[in-house]
Amino acid sequence: MSHTFFLNLLAKKMTGEASTEELRQLESxxxxxxxxxxxxxxxxxxxxxxSHIHYPEAQLAFEQHLNRLEKAGINFPGSVTTERYxxxxxxKKVLAVSFFSLTVILLLFAxxxxxxxxxxxxxQSKKYSEVSSPVGSKTKLLLPDSTVVWLNAGSKLSYNxxxxxxxxxxxxxxxxxxDVKKSTTPFIIHxxxxxxKVLGTAFNVKAYPDEKTTETSLLxxxxxxxxxxxxxxxxxxxxxxKLVVANEPIGxxxxxxxxxxxxxxxxxxxxxxxTTIIETSWVHNELIFEDETFGDIARKMERWYGxxxxxxxxxxxxxxxxxxxxxxxxxEALTALQYSTKFHYSVxxxxxxxxx
Amino acid sequence: xxxxxxxxxxxxxxxxxxxxxxxxxxxxxxxKRLLNFxxxxxxxxxxxEEVVSxxxxxxxxxxxxxxxxxxxxxxxxxVTKNLSINRALKExxxxxxxxxxxxxxxxxxxxxxxxLMITSEMQKRIxxxxxxxxxxxxxxxxxxxEDGLKYKEVAELLNLSVKTIENQMTIALKRISESIRFxxxxxx
Numbered sequence: 001m002s003h004t005f006f007l008n009l010l011a012k013k014m015t016g017e018a019s020t021e022e023l024r025q026l027e028s029x030x031x032x033x034x035x036x037x038x039x040x041x042x043x044x045x046x047x048x049x050x051s052h053i054h055y056p057e058a059q060l061a062f063e064q065h066l067n068r069l070e071k072a073g074i075n076f077p078g079s080v081t082t083e084r085y086x087x088x089x090x091x092k093k094v095l096a097v098s099f100f101s102l103t104v105i106l107l108l109f110a111x112x113x114x115x116x117x118x119x120x121x122x123x124q125s126k127k128y129s130e131v132s133s134p135v136g137s138k139t140k141l142l143l144p145d146s147t148v149v150w151l152n153a154g155s156k157l158s159y160n161x162x163x164x165x166x167x168x169x170x171x172x173x174x175x176x177x178x179d180v181k182k183s184t185t186p187f188i189i190h191x192x193x194x195x196x197k198v199l200g201t202a203f204n205v206k207a208y209p210d211e212k213t214t215e216t217s218l219l220x221x222x223x224x225x226x227x228x229x230x231x232x233x234x235x236x237x238x239x240x241x242k243l244v245v246a247n248e249p250i251g252x253x254x255x256x257x258x259x260x261x262x263x264x265x266x267x268x269x270x271x272x273x274x275t276t277i278i279e280t281s282w283v284h285n286e287l288i289f290e291d292e293t294f295g296d297i298a299r300k301m302e303r304w305y306g307x308x309x310x311x312x313x314x315x316x317x318x319x320x321x322x323x324x325x326x327x328x329x330x331x332e333a334l335t336a337l338q339y340s341t342k343f344h345y346s347v348x349x350x351x352x353x354x355x356x
Numbered sequence: 357x358x359x360x361x362x363x364x365x366x367x368x369x370x371x372x373x374x375x376x377x378x379x380x381x382x383x384x385x386x387x388k389r390l391l392n393f394x395x396x397x398x399x400x401x402x403x404x405e406e407v408v409s410x411x412x413x414x415x416x417x418x419x420x421x422x423x424x425x426x427x428x429x430x431x432x433x434x435v436t437k438n439l440s441i442n443r444a445l446k447e448x449x450x451x452x453x454x455x456x457x458x459x460x461x462x463x464x465x466x467x468x469x470x471x472l473m474i475t476s477e478m479q480k481r482i483x484x485x486x487x488x489x490x491x492x493x494x495x496x497x498x499x500x501x502e503d504g505l506k507y508k509e510v511a512e513l514l515n516l517s518v519k520t521i522e523n524q525m526t527i528a529l530k531r532i533s534e535s536i537r538f539x540x541x542x543x544x
Binding site for chain 1: 374376380383384387388391405408409412413416417482500501506507522523525526528529530532533536
């Protein structure tokens with residue numbers, strides 16, 4: 001057998017095209033030639049790997065595709081999906097697009113698990129699911145227990161296979177709005193140093209590791225919060241209340257054993273009007289800030305637009321501003337901010353530098 | 357690769373129930389693959405994006421007939437090919453289209469060094485080996501390894517004989533195996 005014919009048979013074997021006769025031929029050729037057997041092993045290793053599916057790109061493309069369908073006047077059922085808790089017309093549309101997107105992601109994930117099941121089990125004893133929302137975009141998830149979660153830009157939610165059967169434990173990094181399905185199994189969120197326990201309710205958790213505080217804002221129902229640092233104490237939130245907990249400074253151990261400064265503060269949720277709440281505005285595609293420093297606003301904008309903002313001047317960071325953005329581009333947003341505070345900015349790639 | 361039975365169920369849901377979720381799932385599954393395939397013909401990511409969108413627009417309009425398609429996996433590639441060629445001809449105002457002009461982005465061919473326990477240098481060499489293959493050969497290799505098409509299906513899609521597909525796959529494997537051999541001799 002020539003080496004070329006051997007490779008021809010090997011290709012057929014790997015792609016499932018080989019007949020039993022061809023497989024037999026290949027087998028005996030490899031027995032007679034150990035070097036070929038080794039090559040076959042190497043090639044087959046390379047063949048195992050499947051290409052990864054890139055969700056964020058495809059997600060975005062799908063949204064653009066839906067726009068084209070709409071422009072072409074084609075009736076698509078996705079655009080009539082109704083939403084339970086947020087009901088203005090514009091929000092409906094935004095949410096409709098994201099409404100089934102995560103159901104689909106989860107389904108695709110199930111498909112993926114199906115295909116990679118053997119490998120996944122071999123590598124990990126407990127299957128772990130993780131969904132992340134890249135910077136510049138939001139993601140809506142439907143968890144196995146029918147709980148709905150919106151993940152804000154740059155956030156990550158993970159849970160293992162026990163979720164939905166033994167427990168309902170999830171870990172959140174970043175910001176999420178939870179509409180928890182009622183059940184006798186408590187739903188527990190681990191976010192930074194805070195544990196939030198609920199039975200069925202709607203609330204927002206903001207727990208970005210790079211921010212000073214972890215905030216839990218309750219819209220309806222009841223949540224119980226415990227802090228890692230004070231395991232004995234239980235904070236119970238009522239609707240329209242918000243618990244702000246100080247995060248441990250990163251990389252810094254507290255030297256004094258007892259510090260008097262409060263680590264948890266109870267606040268009211270910020271209503272702008274009857275229907276708009278700052279804490280959950282991101283869910284319906286509004287970036288709202290009220291009397292916040294430019295530094296805090298910049299961090300929100302970084303996640304919102306998927307960009308990086310740098311200040312070349314420290315004084316401007318503490319300037320306070322208010323504003324609401326929905327569909328504005330980053331340039332329109334910065335121009336709007338220039339009306340209230342004088343500054344200049346320059347753009348280089350996805351990096352924006354603010355100067356006085 | 358999506359299991360044939362699952363693909364069949366998705367198509368039934370779209371055809372019989374106008375199921376938007378199934379439609380989106382199908383889109384997410386095929387988007388990247390069809391996009392890459394279309395770029396090989398249109399040579400433009402923007403054009404390819406529109407082609408893929410057009411393919412799915414067509415699917416939605418004709419959804420009631422989808423269940424009558426014998427081999428959907430092949431069908432969707434054929435539709436993508438036809439729309440891509442139309443697009444390429446329109447833009448270049450040329451009269452013909454040749455497979456030898458195909459531009460394959462080999463960086464999309466995925467080898468995960470960690471999973472495969474190969475060095476990143478070796479990964480680079482495998483890529484280089486694939487990159488230096490003739491365009492037609494690259495395209496065939498990609499359609500079979502990445503997109504999960506059968507020899508017969510690629511033959512039909514590209515109007516080639518199955519024998520040609522076999523030969524091209526052999527050439528691709530030869531180059532890759534040589535790039536691996538090089539790694540071994542260097543280690544010794």
